[in-house]
Amino acid sequence: MERIPILKMGEYLLVTIQVDMHDRLALTLQDDLTTQIVKHRSRGVLIDISTLEMVDSFIGRMLGSIASMARLLDAETVVVGMQPSVAITLVELGLSLQGIRTALDVEKGMVTLKSSITESTQDGDTSPEF
Amino acid sequence: MAILVLNSESMPIRTSEDIVHVRQAVRKSAVSLGFGLVDQTKIVTASSELARNTLDHGGGGTAQIEVVRNDTRSGVRLVFEDQGPGIANIDQALTDGYTSSNGMGLGLGGAKRLSHEFDISSKPGSGTRVSILRWK
Numbered sequence: 419m420e421r422i423p424i425l426k427m428g429e430y431l432l433v434t435i436q437v438d439m440h441d442r443l444a445l446t447l448q449d450d451l452t453t454q455i456v457k458h459r460s461r462g463v464l465i466d467i468s469t470l471e472m473v474d475s476f477i478g479r480m481l482g483s484i485a486s487m488a489r490l491l492d493a494e495t496v497v498v499g500m501q502p503s504v505a506i507t508l509v510e511l512g513l514s515l516q517g518i519r520t521a522l523d524v525e526k527g528m529v530t531l532k533s534s535i536t537e538s539t540q541d542g543d544t545s546p547e548f
Numbered sequence: 549m550a551i552l553v554l555n556s557e558s559m560p561i562r563t564s565e566d567i568v569h570v571r572q573a574v575r576k577s578a579v580s581l582g583f584g585l586v587d588q589t590k591i592v593t594a595s596s597e598l599a600r601n602t603l604d605h606g607g608g609g610t611a612q613i614e615v616v617r618n619d620t621r622s623g624v625r626l627v628f629e630d631q632g633p634g635i636a637n638i639d640q641a642l643t644d645g646y647t648s649s650n651g652m653g654l655g656l657g658g659a660k661r662l663s664h665e666f667d668i669s670s671k672p673g674s675g676t677r678v679s680i681l682r683w684k
Binding site: 438439440441442471472473474475476501502503504506507510511512513 | 563564565568571585586588589590592593596597600644655657661662
């Protein structure tokens with residue numbers, strides 16, 4: 419079956435969506451990512467959509483679901499590389515992708531992921547030191 | 549003003565892969581007319597929303613992709629038809645947030661906003677026909 423590859427890099431998972439996704443492929447990616455987060459105990463997911471020429475409500479919803487599911491599994495998600503024409507169209511379509519963190523490119527996305535994970539680790543670390 | 553159809557292509561919508569094929573064909577037509585990238589993206593995105601409606605709500609159908617022109621300009625016209633259950637309340641279906649399935653309810657209203665002309669006719673029990681046009 420056709421699949422979008424998920425790369426593991428340390429405590430992060432990297433996904434580059436390079437094909438024009440049909441709906442089932444998008445749902446498979448959602449399933450695969452959640453499985454991999456748990457398997458590798460990943461803390462962050464970076465999704466590169468720089469080659470996507472279109473994001474419709476279905477793909478937008480999938481990105482939102484991935485971010486929500488990842489959060490429940492203690493991982494942060496950042497979507498990077500959205501083309502300007504895609505951003506313009508999404509807003510006109512009525513989709514603002516609330517709840518999804520974005521960054522302009524992979525490098526900035528990694529910085530965002532690292533800092534948000536550090537923050538959440540510090541916030542959550544309330545155990546007393548012995 | 550009379551609209552002249554320069555080129556017309558009909559495609560089936562039976563599977564989610566067909567939605568991808570429709571998007572690609574619409575992109576090709578928009579590029580052939582010299583649409584800019586933003587305009588291409590808008591009509592392609594609208595086609596994706598409507599093709600998914602045809603599949604999910606209409607149980608499949610057809611997409612007609614036309615290159616048209618009138619006296620002053622050219623454009624891409626898309627007609628989506630299905631023989632599905634139809635829409636009882638079109639105004640409600642056009643409202644953002646209204647959804648009959650698991651969508652976000654942006655399909656029809658979103659496609660309308662991404663187009664210059666929008667037309668829908670539907671009756672319960674006799675299917676739905678949605679037509680959009682985006683001028684260059």
